[in-house]
Amino acid sequence: MIDLYTWTTPNGRKVSILLEELGIEYKSIGIDLSKGAQHQPEFIAVSPNGKIPAVHDYASGQSIMESGAIMLWIAEREGRFLGAPEDRPHVLEWLMWQMSAQGPALGRIHQFAKYGNPLGEPAETNFRKEGARLYQVLDDRLQDRDYVVGAGRGTYTIVDMAIWPWVSRFEWHQTDLSKYPSVSRWYKSLAKRPAVQRGYDQPHFVNEIPLP
Structure with missing residues (x-):
């Protein structure tokens, strides 16, 4: 059992999608960021950095924060969604790409689009250019592939689960996915997976998965 x-x-949906794909029993506990729940002492005890997601595993007694670390730990423990042994370097490189490049850049665009831009127009322009560049990087990678990592057409791994939730906010990015046909094809394919749909709705339903 995992909390x-x-x-x-x-970032939250990355982990719930993985748990749903694995069929692991878990309890989804909502941390309402708009009300500052991430700063409460009981949450800090689980996630010292005060960020979601975090998990507590009852079997081991361990609490773990940071989405990428959680996904790697669970996938390694279960022995699934890591691809073949020879894929491991590429699982790591693309997971790090998501965490260090895609997530931060698109997250900043979310901030500009939804809550205003305190940094000024040049900063927004630069982040939007970087967001477009990263979409193109992913589109290039997915040409003639079904998944980001793996031989041939690729294998479904935690990399796809980590990247997909950020693409699901393409409307927030004011991004036309028709400009990135390989990303669009991949995105719509994963959106059909029942586990992705269930994971998307954690910790509660907000909206249907956006489709281009």
């Missing part, structure tokens, strides 16, 4: 501390954000 998943999460909210309706791309």
